Every structure is written in structure tokens, then in C-alpha cells.
Amino acid sequence: MLIEGIDLRKSYRVGWLKKRVVRVLSRVSLAVSEGETVGIIGGSGSGKTTLGLILTGLIKPEGGRVLFRGRELDGMNVRERKSYRRKVQIIFQHPETAFNPKWKLLRSLSEPYRLYKIPFAEESVLKQIEAVGLGAEHLARYPAQLSGGELQRAAIARVMALDPEFIVLDEPTGMLDAITQAQIIRLFQDLQKDKGVAYLFISHDLELARLFCRRIYRLREGELETLGPEKGV
Numbered sequence: 660m661l662i663e664g665i666d667l668r669k670s671y672r673v674g675w676l677k678k679r680v681v682r683v684l685s686r687v688s689l690a691v692s693e694g695e696t697v698g699i700i701g702g703s704g705s706g707k708t709t710l711g712l713i714l715t716g717l718i719k720p721e722g723g724r725v726l727f728r729g730r731e732l733d734g735m736n737v738r739e740r741k742s743y744r745r746k747v748q749i750i751f752q753h754p755e756t757a758f759n760p761k762w763k764l765l766r767s768l769s770e771p772y773r774l775y776k777i778p779f780a781e782e783s784v785l786k787q788i789e790a791v792g793l794g795a796e797h798l799a800r801y802p803a804q805l806s807g808g809e810l811q812r813a814a815i816a817r818v819m820a821l822d823p824e825f826i827v828l829d830e831p832t833g834m835l836d837a838i839t840q841a842q843i844i845r846l847f848q849d850l851q852k853d854k855g856v857a858y859l860f861i862s863h864d865l866e867l868a869r870l871f872c873r874r875i876y877r878l879r880e881g882e883l884e885t886l887g888p889e890k891g892v
């Protein structure tokens with residue numbers, strides 16, 4: 660198994676004095692194997708992003724465990740942790756949050772190479788951006804000078820530079836029109852075919868999830884329910 664969440668629990672403290680506790684995940688278990696796409700749907704506030712953040716190690720659950728390639732996150736040594744942080748990535752609905760607005764794209768896209776000490780050449784960045792359907796001209800622009808769809812492609816290029824094995828796609832097409840949405844989904848599928856990357860696809864949209872995912876779950880009241888591809892809503 661590539662990545663597993665076992666009995667994950669998470670609540671947040673809310674309210675003026677942070678006294679009220681809202682339970683978001685009660686006992687959520689989920690496993691994703693190499694190269695597959697699993698869908699999570701659920702209403703707003705049902706905990707989808709929370710689950711994605713836990714699997715990518717960006718927030719800690721109160722209970723339960725996350726395993727990457729059979730190794731528990733908490734027990735990882737420095738080398739394993741480094742590999743996990745590189746191989747497990749997340750893409751958000753609003754790509755502009757992933758970019759420094761004052762940097763041209765070339766600089767933002769070279770950043771992962773520096774951060775993870777990957778041998779870097781401007782040519783690699785160019786190849787990366789061409790693989791998502793953009794070109795050299797986009798590298799010379801600021802984030803505000805790209806459309807939402809183009810910027811999401813750039814965010815995908817940036818993540819793909821790390822050669823990830825698992826990506827949480829947190830409503831990655833939520834702000835796009837239907838045609839652009841279909842193009843971006845196609846891009847995810849092509850990248851998967853090419854690189855064998857696995858996805859957790861988070862969406863409000865069951866129909867879209869059905870087109871893209873092999874297994875689909877609904878998050879409701881802190882628990883996951885299985886929705887077979889053929890099962891009605």
C-alpha cells in the first residue's frame with residue numbers, strides 16, 4: 660500500500676474562547692495504492708480538506724496513524740521523512756496561494772529544485788512547464804498575468820518537479836469553467852499514465868468524481884461511506 664490513514668480522528672476548538680469542540684473526523688480509515696485515483700466527496704465543512712492535510716502531514720490527527728509505504732509517520736527517521744515530504748504533495752483549489760505574487764513564474768518553479776537539492780537547469784523548468792501545456796512565455800510572467808486554469812497548470816508543474824507518488828487534489832478545478840475543468844482533469848490523467856502517480860481527488864461533485872475515480876467515498880458526520888461507481892446516491 661502506498662499511503663494509509665488508519666482510524667484518524669480530528670476535532671477543532673472553535674468559538675470565542677475556543678471552548679467548543681467540533682469533531683470533524685471520528686474514525687476515518689483510507690488506503691490508496693500506487694497509481695490509483697480515489698475520490699472523496701462531501702458537503703462543505705464535512706472535513707475533506709482536513710483529511711487531505713492529515714495525509715500530507717500538514718496537520719496532526721488527535722488519534723490514528725498515517726503510514727507511507729508501510730512506515731508510520733511518527734516513527735520515520737530523517738531520511739524517510741524527507742522522502743515522504745517530497746513524494747506526498749497537495750494541490751489546492753486556489754493556485755494563487757501557492758505562488759509568491761512578486762516572483763515571475765520561472766523563479767517559483769525553480770524553488771523546488773533548490774529546496775530539495777535536485778540538480779537544476781533552466782531547461783528542466785522549461786520541460787516541466789511544457790509537460791502541463793504551458794510554454795517559455797509563461798515563465799516570464801507574474802502569477803496575476805495568468806488565467807486561473809494556466810496558474811493551476813503551473814502549480815501542477817511545480818509539484819510534478821518533485822516526482823511525487825501521491826497527490827491530494829483538493830477541489831483543484833473548483834474555480835474553473837467546465838471546459839477548463841475537463842482539460843485539467845485530462846492533464847491529471849495523462850500525468851498519471853506517464854508517471855504512475857496516485858491521487859486522492861477531493862470534490863463536491865459526485866459526477867465529476869465518477870468520471871475520474873475508481874473508488875469513491877463520501878465523508879459525512881465524521882465517517883467515510885463507500886459509494887460504489889454503480890451505486891446510486
Ligand SMILES: Nc1ncnc2c1ncn2[C@@H]1O[C@H](COP(=O)(O)OP(=O)(O)OP(=O)(O)O)[C@@H](O)[C@H]1O
Nearest residue numbers: 671672673683701702703704705706707708709710
Ligand atoms: N483550523 C481550524 N480551526 C477551527 N475549525 C476548523 C479549522 N479548520 C477547519 N475547521 C472546521 O472544520 C470543519 C471541516 O473543515 P474542512 O476544511 O476540512 O471541510 P471541507 O470538507 O474541506 O469543506 P469545503 O468543501 O468547504 O472545502 C469546518 O467546520 C471548519 O470550519
Ligand SMILES: [Mg+2]
Nearest residue numbers: 707708709829
Ligand atoms: Mg475543503
